[in-house]
Amino acid sequence: MSVVGTLEGASSKPSAAGSIRRRLGPRLYGVLLIAAILLFWEVSSRLGWIVSAYWPPVTKILWAAISQLGGGDILVSLAATLRRALTGYAIGSVLGIALGILLGKSKVLRIALLPLIEIVRPIPTPAVIPPLILFLGVDDALKIFAISLATFFPVFTNTFAGVATVDDTLIQTARTFRTSWARTLLRVVLPATLPAIAAGLRTATSLALVVAVVSEMVAGSSGIGYYLVEMQYALRPDLMYAAVMYLAITGYAVNRLFLVLEARLIPWMGKT
Amino acid sequence: MFVVARGIVCALLIVCSVPCRAAEPATLRVSVIPTSVLAPLYAGIKYGYFKEEGLNIDLAPTAGGAIGIPGLVGGSYDIAFSNNVSALSAVAQGIDVQLLAPFPEGAADETAVIARKGEGIKTGRDLAGKTVAVNTNRNVIWLYVREWIRKTGGDPAQVTFREVAFPQMIDALKQKQIDAAFQINVFVIAAGKDPALEIVSFPYREVQPKVQPSQFLATRKFIEGNKDKVARFLKALKRGNEWFDAHIGKDELFSLVAEFTKLPEAVVREMKFQPVAKKVDADELEKTRDLMKREGLLKADVDVKKMIYAE
Incomplete structure (x- = not known):
């Protein structure tokens, strides 16, 4: 009996842990890895494994991040x-x-514009x-132009490639029904290309954020990029890392939001 | 009758609008970087000296001085904070900028070469085969550290210069990625307290003790089109300078500098503040020009006297 009792007791505990594991799913391992890295950071700073004024303990960064919630410069900078x-x-x-759609469908435009786009595309935006x-x-104007430029290329490339892979049967069917060019574009080409466009848009979200920060670091008077440099010179690495943390959370949230919208608005994404 | 009344109303409106517009402060866009030498400007803003001159100072802070002159030429700024080497380079390249006003003296006591303690780096001669960090190659820090190496028995050709941002220099030094660094005030203070590091020398003291590295610049075109505005700016700035000189070593100055640089006040209290220079010194600028010529930074000759704005 006692053996059975022990087994029952033992089986009830893993079930609670199991439910947490089930709820978090494979994400648990990701969360654990992040926690381990942060713990290592904290210990390396506290025990002096890394001696630098620019390596504050994580807890100090978290405290700086929390203190900013009451109306600090970081959130204002992040909003900008x-x-x-x-x-x-x-x-x-x-x-x-x-x-992407126009060049995909028009040979004349393709011949006229594609060489220019292909020449400009490899230039890293921060360099310009x-x-x-x-x-x-x-x-x-400068920063928004740079962000637009960085966003343009992945969206264009994906859209252009997406248009090229639209099933010809769909186009032929539309033609059979004498559907106008504009209607074919809107009702046939665009929906068929949406998954490709969405992939480009998602790649561009992180690029837009990166270029916004870089442009503010080079020529900023406000924004998180300027704030990062300003805090380095003000000997406040805790606030600098807190800003990086907010930036990382924002990037993650934007990506998650994008995935949710993608699933809602383009349910045929990833399905053939 | 109605037409006459309307005419009178219009005339009154025109007459009224002139003083109304005159009362509106004129705006000057000034590019700045978070450095303590700008304290007189911030004092002028804080204590309303610019407002009293009918000026609204729109500060455009940037993290580094690199965009000051391009921003000036592109029309983003009316007045830019920059340095003597950038100003001379600009003029040599045909960009007609003028130096408007002097800054607090004492650059020679604030910037220093630092190195790891106990490695025997004392002079430029000891840097042969070593790596020295500068914030920007071929600019003011690079120019003067090279001259310091030469003056103290070394050869800059035997030294590798590496671009490292000021805040990262101390870490790079401690991790042995570089062997010495030419640092600015706050980081010199930090290095002085670090048991692993030491201050080797104050290169400006040995090369050019009265050097004036910081400048306010404006294009000649802007100055000629806005003589009155520039005069009022300089008048208010002069009051800021006077306030600054009168408050050296006082709490008001420390808290002002801590406020706009965002530095901890304890650090600001350790800074050395010197009075504002009486004028932009042409002789000092000539010395900088000659050094630049020797290092190949200036291709064309520059008449420095023409660069200094005279009211």
Whole structure:
């Protein structure tokens, strides 16, 4: 009896742990890895394994991050960065989708514009920021242009490739029904291309955020990029890492939001 | 009758609008970096000296001085904070900028070469085959550390110069990625307290003790089109300078600097503050120009006297 009792007792405990594991699923391992890295960071700083003014303990960073919730500079800076990133992202995405579809369907436009796009595409956006200061100044126009440029290419490339792979039977069927060019584009080509466009848009979200931060670091008066550099010079690494933490959370949240929207709005994504 | 009344109303509106517009402060966009030498400007803003001159100072802080001159030329700024080497390079390249005002003296006591303690780096001669960190190659820090190496028996050609941002220099030094670094004030203070590091020398003291590395610049075109605004700016700045000189070593100055640099006040209290220079010194600028020529940084000759703005 006692053996059975022990077995019952033992089996009830793993079931609680099991339910947590089930709820978190494979994410548990990811969470554990992050926790282990942060713990290692904390210990390495506290025990002096890494001696640097720019290696504060994680708990100090967390405290700095929490103290900012009551209305600190980080959230204001983050809002400024997000505003720029969203504006640039919207402009770059609209242009990328429009040109991707148009070039995909028009041979004349393809011949005229594709060489230019292919020449500009490999240029890293941060490299063009300093010379652009002369033409666009140092304010939002410069940063939004750089973000739009960085967003444009993945969206354009994916859209363009997506249009090229639209099943020809669909187009032929639309033609059989004498569907107009514009209607075919909107009702046949666009929905068939949406999964490709969405893939491009998702790649572009992280790029938009990265370029927003970099442009603020080079020519910023506000935003999280400027804040990061400012805090380095102000000998406040705790606030600098807190800003990086907020940035990471934002990037993660944007990506999750994108996946949710993708599943809701393009349910045929990933299905053949 | 109605037409006459309307005419009178219009005339009154026009007459009224002139003083109304005159009362509106004119805006000057000034690029700044978070450095303590800008304290007189911030004092002028805080204590309303610019407002009293009818000026609204729109500060555009940037993390580094690199975009100051491009921003000036592109029209983003009216006045930019920059340095003597960048200003001379700009003029040599045909960008007609003028130096507007002097800054607090004492650059020679604030910037230092630091190295790891106990490795025997005392002079430029000891740096042969070593790596020295500078914030930007071919700019003011690079220029003066090379001259210091030469003056103290070394050969800059035998030294590797590596670009490292000021906040990362101490870590790079401790991790032995570099052997010495030319650092600015706050980090010199931090290095002085670090048992693993030591201050080797204050290169400006040995090369050019009265050097004026910091400048306020504006294009000649802007100055000529806005003489009144520039005059009012300089008048208010002069009051800021006077406030600064009168508050050296006082709490008000420490808290002002801590406020705009965001540095901990304890660090600010350790900084050395010197009075503002009386004028932009042409002789000092000539010395910088000659050093630049020797290092190949200036291809064209520059008449420094023409670069200094005279009211």
